[in-house]
Amino acid sequence: MISCHPTQEMLEKFANGELPATLAAAVSIHAEMCSECKAQIAAYTEQQAESGFNGVSSHASSANVNDEDVFAGIDIDDLIAAITATDEIDIALEDKEKTITVKGKEYVLPRALTNMTMSNWSSIGKLARSRVELGEGEIRASLLQIQPGGSVPEHTHKGFELTLLLDGSFEDDMGVYGPGDFIVLDGKHTHNPVSHEGCLCYTVSNDAQHFTQGINKLLNPFGSFIY
Ligand SMILES: [Zn+2]
Numbered sequence: 627m628i629s630c631h632p633t634q635e636m637l638e639k640f641a642n643g644e645l646p647a648t649l650a651a652a653v654s655i656h657a658e659m660c661s662e663c664k665a666q667i668a669a670y671t672e673q674q675a676e677s678g679f680n681g682v683s684s685h686a687s688s689a690n691v692n693d694e695d696v697f698a699g700i701d702i703d704d705l706i707a708a709i710t711a712t713d714e715i716d717i718a719l720e721d722k723e724k725t726i727t728v729k730g731k732e733y734v735l736p737r738a739l740t741n742m743t744m745s746n747w748s749s750i751g752k753l754a755r756s757r758v759e760l761g762e763g764e765i766r767a768s769l770l771q772i773q774p775g776g777s778v779p780e781h782t783h784k785g786f787e788l789t790l791l792l793d794g795s796f797e798d799d800m801g802v803y804g805p806g807d808f809i810v811l812d813g814k815h816t817h818n819p820v821s822h823e824g825c826l827c828y829t830v831s832n833d834a835q836h837f838t839q840g841i842n843k844l845l846n847p848f849g850s851f852i853y
Contacts, residue, residue, distance in 0.1 A: 628660050628806035637663060641670030647760045648767040648830045652790045652808065654738035655828060659806035728754055728771045733793050733826050744769065752776025758828070767830045772796060772821040780818035785832035787811045794825030 632640070632653050639645050640653040657664040724740040725732050728747060745757040752773040760767055764785075772778070772794075789809045796803055798817040803809060811817065 627804070628808075629801070630803065630807040630809050631660065631663055632656060632808050633810075634666070637666050638670045641667050642674050646762050646765055648758075648762055648765050649788065651738050651742070651758070651760070651767065652788055652828060652830055655736040655790055655792070656806060656808045658736050658738065726769075728756075728769075728826070729773060731771070731824065731826075736792060736828075739769075739828070753778065765830060765832045767828065770827045770829050772819070772825050772827075774824040775822065776824070777818060777820040780816060785812070786830075788830040789819075790828040792826045792828055794821060794823050796821035796825050796827075 636645070636649070636653060640650055643650075645653065653663075653667075657667055724735045726735055727733075729749070739758065743759040745759065747754050747756045749755075753776060754771040754773070756769045758767040758769060769792075770789075787810070789803075789807075789811075791803050791805055791807045791809075793805055795805075796819045798819045800815075800817065
């Protein structure tokens with residue numbers, strides 16, 4: 627049972643092709659796992675097509691000039707296909723599904739990630755991370771594995787942190803999360819995720835996590851590791 631979903635605003639922006647590729651990938655993966663949000667995206671897409679026929683551009687009113695505008699109006703599948711034209715992922719093909727093996731545990735990759743370029747895995751303690759290369763500067767996407775019994779030291783966020791749980795579970799003082807949960811945190815939150823059974827997450831962050839808890843300040847390398 628998925629308890630955390632993207633906001634309606636995010637789903638609408640996704641349907642309109644207005645999200646940065648890192649977040650679009652997250653919404654796309656969530657929609658693979660959540661029929662509710664998938665249906666909502668389809669409704670927004672239909673709405674967008676209708677407003678297109680009326681000559682109304684949903685993003686013409688955007689006053690902000692930023693990187694996101696580069697993606698405005700572009701079909702997200704085309705976008706992802708274009709971004710991932712140079713595919714160097716070290717993965718195996720099995721029954722048309724792409725799998726990755728991290729620290730001896732095999733995972734089926736969500737379709738939205740199968741053509742992405744990923745860095746080699748790096749590892750610290752019970753955490754392993756591979757960057758998903760989407761070329762969006764300070765907005766960084768990664769696959770993060772927490773091995774059974776592992777945790778991320780307590781931290782807040784200077785920017786935002788999106789965690790999309792792909793496999794397994796983790797918990798923090800706000801709840802217990804399972805596959806498909808789409809969790810967005812910002813600077814107001816402090817948390818200390820712990821995974822008893824281990825998990826794999828897709829994460830997007832726009833700033834290094836800021837570690838707060840006494841001794842954990844010494845662990846600030848974790849911040850840049852995760853970011
Ligand atoms: Zn959903």
